[in-house]
Amino acid sequence: MYASAYVWAKIIHYLEERLNAVTISASFDDAEVIELNEEQLILYSPSDFRRETIRRRYKQHIQDALAEIFNSDAKLVVFGDEELEAYRSKGEQRTSMDFNPQFSFDNFVVGPSNRFAHGAAIAVSNNPGQVYNPLFIYGPAGVGKTHLLYAIANGIRKHNSNANIVYIKGDQFTNELIAAIQSGKNIEFRSKYREADLFLIDDIQFIAGKESTQEEFFHTFNKLYEEHKQIVMTSDRKPSDMLTLEDRLKTRFEWGLLADIQPPDYETRMAIIKTKAKSLGLELSDDVCNYIAVNVTNNVRQIEGTVKKILAYRDLNDMPLDLPNISRAIDDMFKSEGNALPTPSLIISQVCKFYSIDEAVLRGTLKNKGTTEARQVAIYLIRKLTNLSLPDIGKEFGRDHSTILYAIRKVEVALKSDNSSLQNNIRDITANINSCL
Numbered sequence: 001m002y003a004s005a006y007v008w009a010k011i012i013h014y015l016e017e018r019l020n021a022v023t024i025s026a027s028f029d030d031a032e033v034i035e036l037n038e039e040q041l042i043l044y045s046p047s048d049f050r051r052e053t054i055r056r057r058y059k060q061h062i063q064d065a066l067a068e069i070f071n072s073d074a075k076l077v078v079f080g081d082e083e084l085e086a087y088r089s090k091g092e093q094r095t096s097m098d099f100n101p102q103f104s105f106d107n108f109v110v111g112p113s114n115r116f117a118h119g120a121a122i123a124v125s126n127n128p129g130q131v132y133n134p135l136f137i138y139g140p141a142g143v144g145k146t147h148l149l150y151a152i153a154n155g156i157r158k159h160n161s162n163a164n165i166v167y168i169k170g171d172q173f174t175n176e177l178i179a180a181i182q183s184g185k186n187i188e189f190r191s192k193y194r195e196a197d198l199f200l201i202d203d204i205q206f207i208a209g210k211e212s213t214q215e216e217f218f219h220t221f222n223k224l225y226e227e228h229k230q231i232v233m234t235s236d237r238k239p240s241d242m243l244t245l246e247d248r249l250k251t252r253f254e255w256g257l258l259a260d261i262q263p264p265d266y267e268t269r270m271a272i273i274k275t276k277a278k279s280l281g282l283e284l285s286d287d288v289c290n291y292i293a294v295n296v297t298n299n300v301r302q303i304e305g306t307v308k309k310i311l312a313y314r315d316l317n318d319m320p321l322d323l324p325n326i327s328r329a330i331d332d333m334f335k336s337e338g339n340a341l342p343t344p345s346l347i348i349s350q351v352c353k354f355y356s357i358d359e360a361v362l363r364g365t366l367k368n369k370g371t372t373e374a375r376q377v378a379i380y381l382i383r384k385l386t387n388l389s390l391p392d393i394g395k396e397f398g399r400d401h402s403t404i405l406y407a408i409r410k411v412e413v414a415l416k417s418d419n420s421s422l423q424n425n426i427r428d429i430t431a432n433i434n435s436c437l
Contacts, residue, residue, distance in 0.1 A: 007041075007070065008033050014065040015058065022360045027053055027400035029179045031216050034079060034087070036047075041066065042087075042213075044079045085392050104148035109266025109275055109300075114144055117259035121148040121232075125155030128198055128230035132257040136204075138235045142299030145234040149200050149262075152232055156198055160188055166196040170206030171353045174213045181212075190216075194223045197230070197305065204233040206235060207351055209244035213356075221252055223351075231256075236435035237386050243424035253390065268294040272300055276307045282314065288326050307332050342433050344382050344396050350432045351378040354425065363397050377426060379404055381412040 015024045022263070027050055034042040041062070045051045054062075066072040079087065081310075105125070109117050117137050124135050135152075137145050152166050168176070180189035193199060200421050207213045207248050224231055236258070239245060239253040264272060273289045282305075296303050313329040314321055352359050355374040362375055375397070382393050383404075390401035 003421075005087070007028055007036055007066075009169060010069050010292070011062055014069060015061055015357075016059070016061060020360065021358045029056065030183055032302060034084065035154030042073050042077045042079060044084050046081060048080065051080055063164050080338055089396055101154060103147045105156055107275065107279070108144065108151060109264075109268060109272045109296065111264050111271065113262040113264050113268060115150060116146075117261045120259045121152050121203045122155070123289070124232065125152045125232060126159075128156055129228040133228070133282055134233060134253060134256040136235065136239065136253050136256065136258045137261060139276045140236060140263065140299065143261045144300050145261060145265055146202055147300075149202060149232060153198065155202060156230075160197075162256035164195060165198045165200070167200040168193075169204070170201060170203040173201065174207060174216070174356050175211055175359055177213055186301055188219070193220045195223065199224055199229065199231045201231075201233050203235065205235045205237060205242055205245075205428070205432065207245075208242045209354055210356055214246050214249055218246070218249060218252075221249075223306070225255075227254070242428065243383050244421075244428050262403050263422055264303075265292055266375050269297070269303060271304050273307060276304050280307065280311050282307065282311055282321070284310070284321065284326075286321050288321065291323060291327060292330070326385050337353055341387065342385050342436070343412065344386060344388065344393070346436055347381050347385060347433055348378050348396070350384045350436070351381065354429050354432065357365065373422075375406040376411050377422075377429065379407040381426070381429065385430070 012024065012028065028045075029043055030047060031054070034044050036042070038229075038299065043054065054076075055078050059078075062076045063074070066074050088314070105118070105122055108114075108118060117139075120132050120135055123131050124133075137148060139145060149238065153167065156163050156165065169170045176189060180186050207217055221231065233253065235242070238258055239250040243249065254394055257293075270289055270293045273284070273292050277284045277289075292303065292306055296306050297349075303348075310321065310326060311329055313325075317325075319325050348359055348362060352362055355370060355377075357371060357374055362369060362378060378396065379393060382388060382396065385389075390404045394401050394404045411422070411426075415426075
């Protein structure tokens with residue numbers, strides 16, 4: 001089973017993509033995952049109105065998300081105060097986080113590009129808080145950083161079943177902090193993270209540039225570190241390359257060990273393909289494995305996705321898995337490196353993550369300093385990183401091409417005036433966008 005925090009973050013993202021993001025935020029801002037297992041997702045909300053709204057309007061959407069993203073048949077159950085008290089009075093305490101057992105050290109394929117990070121992760125798992133604290137694993141998307149993060153959690157859980165393991169993604173940490181401030185639950189928020197035995201944070205780069213988030217994380221980090229609690233972070237770049245990250249955090253991230261992971265070499269790709277195929281019950285010839293290894297070079301995730309597509313191809317077509325058939329089935333997955341352009345939606349979502357605002361607000365008409373800057377930066381980056389015309393960009397924001405041109409020129413003038421803060425923001429956001437390609 002996946003970690004509850006990871007599953008819930010994915011569900012919220014699923015809902016926001018299909019429904020109104022502002023409404024989703026309002027409906028779930030006080031919702032808390034109580035338990036997640038194979039049969040049910042138990043959600044708690046203290047508000048009678050919100051509980052009824054969730055049951056009536058969002059229950060099926062949430063169950064659809066579980067089925068589509070995680071192939072899970074779990075049903076949604078929504079608790080109020082009385083149900084929660086009765087549930088806990090039966091001795092059923094809130095379950096600790098469970099991490100998908102497929103993410104273990106045993107099935108992590110080791111090669112020259114990841115051996116150092118793999119070794120460091122094992123050392124941390126065997127001696128949490130004693131060596132390499134914090135452990136900072138960095139590298140491009142899809143190379144196995146999260147696999148190692150979960151493997152550490154699973155390893156520590158074997159040695160200590162009662163360990164308080166807390167996992168969160170960088171942007172979700174910001175969102176939870178905002179919700180805690182709005183609801184007056186700062187103490188509960190701090191307690192959740194500062195009492196962890198193992199604190200795992202994925203994509204830490206997303207807290208860069210967010211003043212309040214960095215302040216909160218600074219104090220959380222200090223408390224855990226002083227109590228010798230293990231901290232493990234992943235990022236798409238090393239701390240020194242996060243231009244809008246505070247220097248005091250950069251320094252702390254480098255106190256322990258920095259371990260990078262790079263895309264796998266040919267031999268490692270071959271090993272990954274054969275390992276994944278075997279786990280799925282596929283028998284692939286050496287020439288097929290070689291064809292995949294030569295053409296799919298970006299990351300482990302793409303390699304595994306290719307093998308899964310071959311499995312689907314086998315199940316849906318009564319044809320042999322020879323090289324001609326395989327090449328026809330998966331050629332659409334190959335792309336020349338450097339040719340991938342970000343979509344406007346990707347750019348807008350990354351700008352919203354960086355500035356911590358809803359997409360509906362960014363695309364809307366609100367005009368305060370922070371929102372206006374974020375909107376102009378999004379317009380500027382879409383113009384810079386895509387092939388869209390000014391009128392096409394205008395359609396994304398409901399504005400005419402003259403307004404779009406004005407926004408682009410405002411950013412260009414600010415950059416020419418040596419606005420270092422804006423320059424750093426745009427560099428960090430661009431790096432975030434590139435890491436998603």
